[in-house]
Amino acid sequence: MLSSIPRIYPLLGLGIGYLIVLFFNPIRLALRDGLRCILRFKRIWLTFVLLGFAYSVFQFVTFTPLHGTAELDFSQVTSPGSWNWPVFVEIWRDVPLPTLEGVAGIFDNAATTYPLSVVAAILLLFNWRGLHVALVAALRKRYGIWGYLIYFVLLISLIATLLKPIIFWKLGGWIGGPAAASWLQKSATVNAVAEIFEYLFGVYIQVYLITVCLAWIKGLSFGEVDLFRFAMRRFSYVLEWAGVVLIVSTLIVRAPLLLGFFREAPNVFEFSRYVMSAFIIAFGSVQVSLVLHNEKLGAALQAHKEFVRTNLFRFGWFLLIAALHYFILTTCDAIVRDAIADRVVGVIGWKMIYVCLRGFITGWLLASWVCLFRQCETLRINQETWIQSEIKY
Numbered sequence: 001m002l003s004s005i006p007r008i009y010p011l012l013g014l015g016i017g018y019l020i021v022l023f024f025n026p027i028r029l030a031l032r033d034g035l036r037c038i039l040r041f042k043r044i045w046l047t048f049v050l051l052g053f054a055y056s057v058f059q060f061v062t063f064t065p066l067h068g069t070a071e072l073d074f075s076q077v078t079s080p081g082s083w084n085w086p087v088f089v090e091i092w093r094d095v096p097l098p099t100l101e102g103v104a105g106i107f108d109n110a111a112t113t114y115p116l117s118v119v120a121a122i123l124l125l126f127n128w129r130g131l132h133v134a135l136v137a138a139l140r141k142r143y144g145i146w147g148y149l150i151y152f153v154l155l156i157s158l159i160a161t162l163l164k165p166i167i168f169w170k171l172g173g174w175i176g177g178p179a180a181a182s183w184l185q186k187s188a189t190v191n192a193v194a195e196i197f198e199y200l201f202g203v204y205i206q207v208y209l210i211t212v213c214l215a216w217i218k219g220l221s222f223g224e225v226d227l228f229r230f231a232m233r234r235f236s237y238v239l240e241w242a243g244v245v246l247i248v249s250t251l252i253v254r255a256p257l258l259l260g261f262f263r264e265a266p267n268v269f270e271f272s273r274y275v276m277s278a279f280i281i282a283f284g285s286v287q288v289s290l291v292l293h294n295e296k297l298g299a300a301l302q303a304h305k306e307f308v309r310t311n312l313f314r315f316g317w318f319l320l321i322a323a324l325h326y327f328i329l330t331t332c333d334a335i336v337r338d339a340i341a342d343r344v345v346g347v348i349g350w351k352m353i354y355v356c357l358r359g360f361i362t363g364w365l366l367a368s369w370v371c372l373f374r375q376c377e378t379l380r381i382n383q384e385t386w387i388q389s390e391i392k393y
Contacts, residue, residue: 025317033371037371046359056351062168083339104276106365209363284319285304329357
């Protein structure tokens with residue numbers, strides 16, 4: 001009997017349920033304000049679209065090379081009704097981990113920055129808009145002599161990022177040689193070091209976008225160059241927490257993956273990603289607290305404890321709303337990709353749609369998170385007077 005029910009009815013029921021949850025939840029005002037924010041400053045969600053599009057192009061060129069114009073046959077997508085559409089039970093294993101990582105990204109780094117991280121490395125190296133000088137000054141002021149050590153680590157990871165495209169370009173020829181294993185180990189090491197800069201670049205983007213959201217909340221106008229430099233100063237405070245996240249992720253995610261290139265190691269990569277995402281969500285307000293309040297890590301951790309104690313209900317609802325959106329998006333992606341199979345035009349078309357949808361949802365949720373965090377604060381709200389003096393307007 002269930003198989004005889006038209007698919008439109010379950011989909012209609014899911015749509016109605018989604019609207020009920022969206023418009024009748026305790027954090028709907030924050031979600032509304034987040035939407036207004038990204039409509040006012042479209043750069044918030046377009047930044048994620050740009051990063052996602054660049055990474056998708058890199059993946060397509062690297063792993064799905066075209067063998068001729070004959071593969072670009074638009075008749076492949078003219079009759080989607082004839083495709084072999086899977087049911088949810090066939091693809092559900094591909095959904096939980098991307099959903100959890102999507103939610104965690106709101107509180108840490110919501111986008112993969114490669115290959116645009118290479119462009120960012122070049123721009124930073126040549127002091128684009130004074131950011132290199134601003135970074136060195138911020139590190140020296142925040143960490144003293146230790147700031148130079150942090151800068152050295154950043155510089156090494158920046159150089160590795162510049163070497164990474166060369167490795168991808170030459171790896172095919174190296175693998176075929178007699179020293180294939182050695183080159184694989186070296187390339188894996190360079191890639192692991194480059195990921196430090198890629199991650200920190202993503203964190204800086206997140207700090208910049210959080211700052212844009214806060215400026216919108218406070219009704220400030222700002223100069224673009226001044227905001228970039230201001231975000232760099234805020235980044236120096238977030239860097240301490242980012243370093244903790246980097247160490248934890250290196251120990252439980254990157255180290256086992258890198259070890260697999262040198263010796264036989266147990267396959268715990270997927271489980272480690274679950275643990276890492278749970279860790280970031282458990283300390284969800286630390287990053288935004290550091291950006292907004294110019295404080296030390298210990299104070300941010302204490303503030304997070306107080307935030308969870310007094311706002312657990314609303315924080316839980318935000319996690320639920322975020323998880324719902326990433327669950328729907330990831331499920332649609334898994335179903336469509338399975339139905340498209342090897343239809344190149346379909347893959348390109350869906351990827352463009354998916355990147356835009358994910359970028360918009362991520363930007364909206366990030367802005368909503370900043371609005372919600374701001375609404376939940378009461379005692380510390382007067383501490384934010386720094387933004388009026390540090391952003392020129």
